Amino acid sequence: MKIPRFSRKTLCIPYAVFLIFFVIVPMLVIVFYAFTDKSMHISFDNFIRFFSDPTKLSTIVYSLVIALITTVVCLLIAYPVAYILARSTLKKKYVILMLFVLPMWINFVLRVNAIRELFNLLSTLKGLEWLASANYFKTVFGMVYDFLPFMILPLYTTMLKIDRSLYEASADLGASGVTTFLRVTVPLSMPGIMSGITMVFLPSMTNYVVSDMLGNAKVTIIGKFIYEYFGSDWHMGSMVALVLLIVVFVSTWFSGGFKSEENVRGTNL
Amino acid sequence: MKKQIAFKCLKAGFIGLVLLLLYAPILLLAIYSFDKTDMIGRFEGFSLSHYTELFNNPKVLGMIGNTFLLAFFAAALSTVLGTVGAIGMFYCKKRVKAAIHGISQIPVINAEIVTALALAVTFVAVGLGRSYFTLLIGHMVICTPFVVLSVIPKLKQMDNSLYEAALDLGASPMKALWKVVLPQIIPGVISGFMLAVTLSLDDYIVTVYTRPSGFETISTYVFNATMKGNAHTAQTLSSFWALTTIIFLVIVLFVLISNLSGLRKKGGAK
Numbered sequence: 001m002k003i004p005r006f007s008r009k010t011l012c013i014p015y016a017v018f019l020i021f022f023v024i025v026p027m028l029v030i031v032f033y034a035f036t037d038k039s040m041h042i043s044f045d046n047f048i049r050f051f052s053d054p055t056k057l058s059t060i061v062y063s064l065v066i067a068l069i070t071t072v073v074c075l076l077i078a079y080p081v082a083y084i085l086a087r088s089t090l091k092k093k094y095v096i097l098m099l100f101v102l103p104m105w106i107n108f109v110l111r112v113n114a115i116r117e118l119f120n121l122l123s124t125l126k127g128l129e130w131l132a133s134a135n136y137f138k139t140v141f142g143m144v145y146d147f148l149p150f151m152i153l154p155l156y157t158t159m160l161k162i163d164r165s166l167y168e169a170s171a172d173l174g175a176s177g178v179t180t181f182l183r184v185t186v187p188l189s190m191p192g193i194m195s196g197i198t199m200v201f202l203p204s205m206t207n208y209v210v211s212d213m214l215g216n217a218k219v220t221i222i223g224k225f226i227y228e229y230f231g232s233d234w235h236m237g238s239m240v241a242l243v244l245l246i247v248v249f250v251s252t253w254f255s256g257g258f259k260s261e262e263n264v265r266g267t268n269l
Numbered sequence: 270m271k272k273q274i275a276f277k278c279l280k281a282g283f284i285g286l287v288l289l290l291l292y293a294p295i296l297l298l299a300i301y302s303f304d305k306t307d308m309i310g311r312f313e314g315f316s317l318s319h320y321t322e323l324f325n326n327p328k329v330l331g332m333i334g335n336t337f338l339l340a341f342f343a344a345a346l347s348t349v350l351g352t353v354g355a356i357g358m359f360y361c362k363k364r365v366k367a368a369i370h371g372i373s374q375i376p377v378i379n380a381e382i383v384t385a386l387a388l389a390v391t392f393v394a395v396g397l398g399r400s401y402f403t404l405l406i407g408h409m410v411i412c413t414p415f416v417v418l419s420v421i422p423k424l425k426q427m428d429n430s431l432y433e434a435a436l437d438l439g440a441s442p443m444k445a446l447w448k449v450v451l452p453q454i455i456p457g458v459i460s461g462f463m464l465a466v467t468l469s470l471d472d473y474i475v476t477v478y479t480r481p482s483g484f485e486t487i488s489t490y491v492f493n494a495t496m497k498g499n500a501h502t503a504q505t506l507s508s509f510w511a512l513t514t515i516i517f518l519v520i521v522l523f524v525l526i527s528n529l530s531g532l533r534k535k536g537g538a539k
Contacts (some may be wrong), residue, residue, distance in 0.1 A: 008360040008442065012369060015354025015413070019372045022410050026387030027375070031391075033390060081287055096284065098524060101289050105520045107336075108471045109488040110513045113495055113506070121309050140417035145291070170325065198378065206380040209473050213495055223382045230478065234390055236507045241383045248379055 027245070028112065033238035046239040056225070063221040066136070067205040070143040074151040074200050075193070077144070082155035082192075083185065086162075097156060101149050112213045115142050119214070135215040142214040143204040150199035158192030159185070202248060295517055302510035319511040329490075329508060334471060336486040344465035350409065351408035351416025351465075352458050356450065359415070359424045373414045384410060385478035392479065407479035408469045415468060416461035423457035424450075430451045487512070 037043040050056055081100065085093050103111060119138055123131040131138070162185065170180040204210075206223035222244060229237030301309045305316040323329060358369050376384050388410065392403045427450065435445035451458075473488035480489070494506050 008446070009357055009365075011353050012357025012361055012365075015350055015357065015417070016369055018350060018409075018413070019369065022388065022391075022406055023372055023375050026384075026391040029391045029394060030383070030387045077287055080283055084284060095528065099288055100291065102524065103295060103519060104471075105467060106295065106488050106513060106516050107491070109473055109491045109495075110509060110516070111294070113491055115299045115515060116495065117301075117510075118294040118297050145294075148287075148291070164302075202378070202380050207474075208380050208382075209492060213492070217496070223380070226382050226386050230386060232391070235388055238390065240296050241386050244380050244383050248383075252378055261472065267342075 016052045027140055030241050030245070031239045034242040035233050036235060038235065048234050049236065050239050050243065059220050060222060062219075063205045063223075065141060066143070066211075066219075066221060067201050069140050070147065070204040071197055073140065073144050075196065078148060078151035078155055078196065079193075082152050082159055082189075086156055086159035097152075101151050104149050109209060109213075111146065112142055112210055115145055116213055133216075135218045139211045139219045142210040143207070146207075146210060147200045147203055150203075151196040154195040154199065155189060155192040158189045162188045188203065194252040198251065201251070203248075206244065289409040290454075295513065296512040299514040299517065302507075302514045303332065307507040319508050322505075323508040323515075326505070326508065328485075329505065332485040332487060332490045333512070335484060336488075339404065339408065340466050340469035341485065343405055343412055343469045344462050346405070347409045347412035347416050347465045348462040350456060351413045351461060352420050352454070354413070355417045355420035355424060356446065356454075359421065373417055376410050377414045377418070380409070381472075381474045385475045388475070389478040399479055401484070403479045404476065404481065404484065407475040411472065411475055412465035412468050413420045415464045416458075418466060420454055420457040423454040427453045 034046055035042060035044065037045055085097055090096070106114075115138075119131055119141075120239045122128050124159065166184055166188075167180055170184050171177075174193040175183065205221060206226075208221055208224040208227060211221050211224065226237050226244075229240065297309065301312070302319050303315055303317070305313045305318060333470070354369075358366050361369070385407065388407050389399065392399060392406075397403055431449050431453070432445050435449045436442065440448065471488070472486075473492060476486055476489055480486075491506070491509055494509075
């Protein structure tokens with residue numbers, strides 16, 4: 001019998017098996033747990049409890065608002081930064097870009113701790129005492145601080161691809177700077193905006209490390225629920241996770257799928 | 270002309286301001302890591318006590334060791350799995366390729382906490398419990414897709430006829446992959462590995478859900494110490510200022526060296 005010729009395709013088998021066992025199966029397990037009760041019978045109780053609990057619903061609204069503000073602030077800071085850097089004629093502009101990414105290489109929790117210390121110091125100053133209890137402000141600040149590079153990098157990469165002659169053509173045809181910006185730069189950088197938003201919005205809705213450490217544990221976001229249920233009720237925890245999962249898929253759908261080229265997670269410089 | 274100069278200053282000023290905000294917390298910690306006391310606010314006098322505390326506390330050293338070992342193993346395994354997987358995927362039929370690619374994206378776009386909970390519940394449900402093995406798997410789940418993402422573009426850029434030529438010249442497929450394909454994609458493999466290391470080092474959430482009891486990394490340790498916030502933790506916390514400063518200096522040095530040695534000739538985000 002002839003041994004079948006080695007095919008390069010077979011190399012994908014280990015990874016495919018890995019994905020099935022540790023990505024697909026866990027998702028199915030979550031769905032199963034979400035729709036069963038403690039004795040493993042099918043039940044919609046979790047679903048009903050989740051959507052009829054006013055504290056849950058208000059937390060979702062809070063999380064959404066925090067995530068929305070974080071995303072908008074990130075975009076407002078990152079867009080000019082990316083635009084200035086991408087259009088800059090400086091030879092070493094990537095060094096400046098790297099300066100924006102550098103802090104990300106410090107451990108995430110250490111970084112949040114640093115912000116916490118900074119706020120502790122600032123709140124002892126005259127006129128800034130209000131900072132001590134400004135939990136929501138501090139949370140949003142921390143999230144913007146942590147997720148800003150996720151917004152800058154995809155924006156920068158898409159803007160770098162824009163052909164410079166388009167700006168000139170626009171100017172030659174009589175468009176003002178503002179018109180060129182609005183009708184050339186913004187539409188062409190849309191893919192970057194979209195992937196930046198997906199990279200920032202979701203973590204800021206779920207990353208309870210920031211809200212716990214900076215919000216004096218007074219700010220509860222959706223992610224925290226999962227943590228709390230993890231200790232007590234896995235079925236309810238799975239339901240919350242499932243809701244988040246659906247949010248992820250719907251938002252990915254709306255942003256037109258996920259583009260891997262724009263997905264730069266900072267360190268891939 | 271004047272307007273242009275003013276505009277330039279405005280741009281530089283904006284960039285500077287954002288950078289200042291980004292670096293203020295780190296610089297603050299760096300300065301106070303050389304202070305005698307555990308309090309930020311007044312500088313009482315130069316001392317290296319936080320540094321000696323950092324290197325003499327076996328608990329702290331243990332958790333730093335845990336963090337780096339875990340990152341190394343998780344990244345190494347992810348890199349092998351991801352690179353082999355990416356090569357395999359690349360030559361699969363379009364449908365299969367799209368399916369694997371799609372599934373591979375799930376951990377990338379998903380909220381980390383959902384991934385973490387799903388893994389933890391699954392591990393316990395099938396009786397694996399939580400051990401170093403599950404922790405490693407957890408980290409691989411978040412790292413491997415990024416390795417795949419950084420290898421695939423290199424495969425696309427590669428000249429496919431080289432592999433065929435190697436086969437024609439009598440190399441076995443394995444040898445052709447090892448000697449011809451791998452050297453072509455090695456930059457992607459290396460950047461995938463680096464990315465995996467940083468993702469693993471940075472991770473808090475997946476670690477908390479999949480770790481064996483008593484296992485601490487920098488992230489879990491600092492988080493718990495911060496949330497407890499008593500006199501004892503104040504002391505260990507201040508030794509983390511020293512740790513933050515050291516990590517920061519290492520990074521700055523790394524970037525300086527790699528810039529000076531011209532490793533990044535091409536520049537820009539890739």
